[in-house]
Amino acid sequence: MPAFEYLRSIGIGYYYPGVSFLHRRDARMKVLFFSALLLGVALTTSINGLLLGLFCALIGFWMAHVPLSPCLRTIRSIFPFVLLLFLLQLLIYRPDESSMLIWQWKFISIYDSILLSAVRMLMRFLTLALVLGLMTAVLSTLEMNHGLEMLLRPLEALGIRTGMLVMVIQIMLRFLPLLALRMEEIAKSQAARGASWDMGRGGILKRIQLVLPLITPLFLNTLQQSERIADAMLCRGYGIYPKRSHYYEYHITSVDAIFLLVGLGITTAVLYLPLFH
Amino acid sequence: MPFFNVRMGCSKQMKKMIELNHVQYSYILPSGERIQAVRDISFTIQPGEHIAIIGANGSGKTTLVQLINGLITPDSGWVLVDGYFTSDRNHHADIFSKIGLVFQNPRDQIVASLVEEDTAFGPENLCLSHSEIRERVAASLTMSGALHLKERQTYLLSAGETQRVALAGVLAMRPACLIFDETTAMLDPQSRKELLDVMTTFHKQGFTIIHVTHDLDEVLTADRILVLHAGQLVLDGSPYEVFKDEKALREYSLILPDLLKFTQDLRSYFPDLADFYRSEEALLTDLGKIPRSGVGGERTNKMIQQNDLEEDFIHFNHLSHTYMAGTPLAQPTLQDITFSLAKAESVGLVGHTGSGKSTLLQHLNGLIRPQQGMVRIGEFDLSRADVDVKTLRQQVGLVFQLPEAQFFEMYVGDEIAYAARTLGYTGKLRDLVQIAMQAVGLDFEQFVDRPLFSLSGGQKRRVALASYLVVQPQVLLLDEPFAGLDPLIHQEMIQLVNRLKEEGKTLILSTHTMRDLLQIVQKAIVLHSGKIVSQGTTVDLFFQPDLHDWGLEIPLELRIAEALRKKGWEIPVEMVRWDSIVGWLRTRMAGGVDARF
Numbered sequence: 047m048p049a050f051e052y053l054r055s056i057g058i059g060y061y062y063p064g065v066s067f068l069h070r071r072d073a074r075m076k077v078l079f080f081s082a083l084l085l086g087v088a089l090t091t092s093i094n095g096l097l098l099g100l101f102c103a104l105i106g107f108w109m110a111h112v113p114l115s116p117c118l119r120t121i122r123s124i125f126p127f128v129l130l131l132f133l134l135q136l137l138i139y140r141p142d143e144s145s146m147l148i149w150q151w152k153f154i155s156i157y158d159s160i161l162l163s164a165v166r167m168l169m170r171f172l173t174l175a176l177v178l179g180l181m182t183a184v185l186s187t188l189e190m191n192h193g194l195e196m197l198l199r200p201l202e203a204l205g206i207r208t209g210m211l212v213m214v215i216q217i218m219l220r221f222l223p224l225l226a227l228r229m230e231e232i233a234k235s236q237a238a239r240g241a242s243w244d245m246g247r248g249g250i251l252k253r254i255q256l257v258l259p260l261i262t263p264l265f266l267n268t269l270q271q272s273e274r275i276a277d278a279m280l281c282r283g284y285g286i287y288p289k290r291s292h293y294y295e296y297h298i299t300s301v302d303a304i305f306l307l308v309g310l311g312i313t314t315a316v317l318y319l320p321l322f323h
Numbered sequence: 324m325p326f327f328n329v330r331m332g333c334s335k336q337m338k339k340m341i342e343l344n345h346v347q348y349s350y351i352l353p354s355g356e357r358i359q360a361v362r363d364i365s366f367t368i369q370p371g372e373h374i375a376i377i378g379a380n381g382s383g384k385t386t387l388v389q390l391i392n393g394l395i396t397p398d399s400g401w402v403l404v405d406g407y408f409t410s411d412r413n414h415h416a417d418i419f420s421k422i423g424l425v426f427q428n429p430r431d432q433i434v435a436s437l438v439e440e441d442t443a444f445g446p447e448n449l450c451l452s453h454s455e456i457r458e459r460v461a462a463s464l465t466m467s468g469a470l471h472l473k474e475r476q477t478y479l480l481s482a483g484e485t486q487r488v489a490l491a492g493v494l495a496m497r498p499a500c501l502i503f504d505e506t507t508a509m510l511d512p513q514s515r516k517e518l519l520d521v522m523t524t525f526h527k528q529g530f531t532i533i534h535v536t537h538d539l540d541e542v543l544t545a546d547r548i549l550v551l552h553a554g555q556l557v558l559d560g561s562p563y564e565v566f567k568d569e570k571a572l573r574e575y576s577l578i579l580p581d582l583l584k585f586t587q588d589l590r591s592y593f594p595d596l597a598d599f600y601r602s603e604e605a606l607l608t609d610l611g612k613i614p615r616s617g618v619g620g621e622r623t624n625k626m627i628q629q630n631d632l633e634e635d636f637i638h639f640n641h642l643s644h645t646y647m648a649g650t651p652l653a654q655p656t657l658q659d660i661t662f663s664l665a666k667a668e669s670v671g672l673v674g675h676t677g678s679g680k681s682t683l684l685q686h687l688n689g690l691i692r693p694q695q696g697m698v699r700i701g702e703f704d705l706s707r708a709d710v711d712v713k714t715l716r717q718q719v720g721l722v723f724q725l726p727e728a729q730f731f732e733m734y735v736g737d738e739i740a741y742a743a744r745t746l747g748y749t750g751k752l753r754d755l756v757q758i759a760m761q762a763v764g765l766d767f768e769q770f771v772d773r774p775l776f777s778l779s780g781g782q783k784r785r786v787a788l789a790s791y792l793v794v795q796p797q798v799l800l801l802d803e804p805f806a807g808l809d810p811l812i813h814q815e816m817i818q819l820v821n822r823l824k825e826e827g828k829t830l831i832l833s834t835h836t837m838r839d840l841l842q843i844v845q846k847a848i849v850l851h852s853g854k855i856v857s858q859g860t861t862v863d864l865f866f867q868p869d870l871h872d873w874g875l876e877i878p879l880e881l882r883i884a885e886a887l888r889k890k891g892w893e894i895p896v897e898m899v900r901w902d903s904i905v906g907w908l909r910t911r912m913a914g915g916v917d918a919r920f
Contacts, residue, residue: 061436063474188440217434224430234690235729238721239790240713240745262731274431277394281424282434282496283448286416291450293443293460 058120058179059222061186068110068184072302073193073294079309080181086313087173093162095316096169102312103176110184117179121172128171135164191216192292209290217275225268232263340500340531341368341391341422345400348386360386362554363400368533370499373526375542375562376535378551379576379809380780384535387551388504391533392422405499416449423498427505429489433477438469438488441477445496463494467521482676483514490521500531507536508807511675511835513874537809539580543601550575563599578810581838581879581901582606588905589883592912603879607886616891635663636829637687637798642696644682644853656682658853660696666797669830671840671861674850675874680833681724683850684800687831688712688719700798717746720796724803726787727780735760735778736771739790746794759793763819781812788819798829805839817842837865837878841899849873862897880904 063069068076087099107114141147141157149156185193191212198208233241236259279285348361360383368374378384389395390402393409405421407414426432435441439460446456464470469487472480480488486506493501503522507515519541526532534545542548548565550558552575558565566572566583579587583599586606590596593613600606644657656679664670672680685691686698689705689712698705703715723729732738739756748755757767763785770782778786788804804820805813820843824830834840840847840861847864849857851873857864864870865877880901884894892911898904 061476063437063476186440187436219436231723232729232731234685235723235726236731237690238688238716238723239742240716240747240794259731263729267728271431274426274428275434277389278424278426278432279434279444280394281392281419282445282492283416283419284444286419286448287450289450290447291452291456293440293447293453293456295453 058117058175059182059219060116062110062112062183063186064111064184066110066184068106068180071305072296072298073185073189074196074296075298075302075306075309076181076185077190077193077197079306080177080185082309082313083177083316084174084181086316087170087177090170090317091166092317092319093166093169094319096166096173098312098319099173099316100169100176103173103180106180107176107183110180112180112183117176120179121175124175128168132164132168135167136160139163187216187219189294192294192296196296209288213284217272221268221272224271225264228267228271229260229264232260232267236260338370339367339403340370340372340405342403343367343390343400344403346390346397346402347399348390348395348397360554361390361397364554364556365400366549366556366559368500368531370531371526371529373522373532373544373546374534375545375548376533376551377537377539377542377548377577379811382551382575383554384551385504386554388424388502388533388535392424392502393418394424420449420496421498422500422502423493423496424502424504425490425493425506427508429482429485429506432489432492433485434492436477438475438477438480438491439464439473441488442491442495445492449496459495459497460491463491466494467491482510483517486510486514486518498530500533501525502533502535504535505537505807507538507541509676509803509835511874512837512876513675513871515835516876537807537813539577539810540582543580543582550577552576562601566599573811576809576811578814585879585883585901588901589908592908603882606879607882610883610886610890613887613890616887616893636666636668636701637664637831638697638699639663639683639686640697640699642686642693642698644679644686644691644694646682648694656853657686660855662848662855662858664829664831667827667829668846669824669828669832669844671844671847672831672833672850673835673837673840673847673864673873673875676835678850678874679853680850681802684721684802684831684833687798687800688716688721690721713746717794718796719798719800720791720794721800722788722791722802722804724806726790727783730775730783730787733774734771735765735773735775735786738775738786739793742790743793748794755793755795756789758795759789762792762823763789764815765789781808781815784808784812784816785819792823796828798831799823800831800833802833803835804832805834805836837876838880841878841880849875860897862899865899866896 071079083099083102087096090096090099104114107117136156137154139160141160145157145159147155148158148161194215195209195212198206198212201208241259344365346361346364347359349357349359351357362383364387376384376387386395390397390409391404393402393404393415396402396410402409404418407417409418433441434444442460442463443456446459451459461470464473467487467490469484469491472484472488475484477485477488501522503518507518510518522532522534523544532545534542536542543562545562548558548560548562549556550565557575558571566579569579572578578584582603586596586598586600589610590598593610595613596606596609600609639660639662642657642660643655645653646656647653660683672683674680682691686693686705687700689703689710693706696706700715700719703710705715730738732741736753736756739759740752743752743755756771760767760770765782765785770778770786775783775786784804791799801820805816808816817839820830820832824843830844832840832843845861846859847857847861848855849864849867856869856873857867864875865881867873870877881899884896884898884904887894887908888896892908894904894907898907
């Protein structure tokens, strides 16, 4: 990978405009569908359930005509860390009494229950990443905001300013790629003056030494930029009225309702499919 | 309430768009120090006026703009917009709808990730009905010429496109007044011209236009110019009134616009020319009326001697590059680039925004490695993985756009010494810093221990340049080194770069401004959509038929020379700098030719 294209390492989070079945679903339904599925995948203890989630995510990519490779590349770049966690879990976790020893070599012993939970963790990571990638690919940030805003509206009765909360999410999402670009700029300008960003890896201390001078301008730049964007939002009338209206009109059709029901069905299956031994 | 009735009636009758009355504003620094940014400013702007605001860096222009549209409110005095006090928060919806602000960097203004969604942001905030929002989005995108971009991702747009989308977002608020805050500063000639045309069109449609700029040639078409200096309004008048006193301008760190300077020089030889023109076309039309020259002169079409040095010090061979390869953002930035440059030679790199200039420069000091093809500089072959980048970067200095944005030390001396420290210079850092500071014209004793934030814009740019010069690179790559500088400092920086060139440094200069190009280099490479479409002398460049399509323009001095040539004044075509053209006229006119018309 090119030394400075930080943005390139992020393959999850791109919206792919399109007119597929998934794209055309009502924003609220999509938000609910994916929230349920994400929650299901995050909480389930069933390996079969995780497999089902993974399968559904892949079907989703196919249905939405969204390329899988950027998402896989991101997964690959984080994979070493996950693998490390996998190994740690495998080697360090202590088994309970009902566990069976399945393999032993010198001081390394591997028990079935630990292996199962380590595999589960790996699968969970993979499925979560794919579902998240699919969600951002078919749900634009504005759709997500409107969806969330409408879904959270009842909370306003409790005095929670949900609109504000949602705007914070929107701006944060817009800022992430900008932050990566800014970091690229600053790191490059320091490298041009001899900082060894791309000259191989040094020790931890050396990496920290490199990052420290990066933080000051990154922080300053980001502060300045957020101030400018706040100004821009004020100039365009944000926050003048307590409520905002919407560019899109949202209608829930019967297809949307079925879509959500299917989603909830899948989630239930993900959560409760019987454990496979 | 008779008082109110009188007031309301009065403001309706006079129809003031904007009124400032004894406005004062100051910032408070973290140290507790108060910086007076705007001092006792009063003026009125009528609806439909075209106003330009000029002034050196730090003269208070941006603060003034923020005061006008209510982003900040005065410490004392008041600002009235369409009859509403900006300090009255209840009317901010009216004020923000009335006044649209277009930022210097349009990217700062984009809130959503799809174009149409971004345009809808303002109307959504105004809580308009769904159909009204739809109508406004379509109308604003049409007006700003961005309708075809409607469904595009905002982060995938080019600079020119982003500019239009930002403008559409502002127009969707249905403003009566548009403020452009240094909006043209970072644009290539073509996009800049388009934006200026948009301003003219909107002005004709009845919009009030307020244009803040450093480019003095852009303000001549304004109805009125406001000149700021150290937070004060020092001049307020028509372009003619403002520019008639060159000495006063100097006091405010300003100079004459090139059009007026050239006119003034030409009038010594062609006294029948008017003393003031508002557009280049008007001057050129009048030049078409001067009598044909009786002065003979050999027409020397000889080109500048090419230095056919065998040695190709810098060499690009079929280089191609794709940015963000393998992502939805992937875009080819360079395609099949091949060229060579001899040692101590200098070349200009021109082309529209996004044509690949910065990517090309970054290949030269190894920040980007060749994906396809080869780059060699001296003995460094950058296609090889084991190339010694550290030594390379010591010899090849790449100065980024707006380099002061990347400062990270507290003090001038530390910032300049950074490169020398990281590249392993030991011992007399202080001497190296001193030499670098001398090279950029900063006094060592006076500046070395100054905190960076206390410097002016021009001083910061000098420090930035010195921070690269400190390791005494043989090759200098300058990416838009003059962007965002006020006119006087701009001129000084050109002299500085020329001095470095004369010292024998190999120089590659990327720039949008054709005049800067002519003043520094004799050779130019044109990049268009990542490909080299022309390379040769700057003289040849301006005779290329496709110039316009590449987003470039012929600078005024060459158009003047061409107009004179048509009239029989055989100014050699290789004369591309204004001082040489005037020098030529001077020697020819020494014979006492009558050039009246």
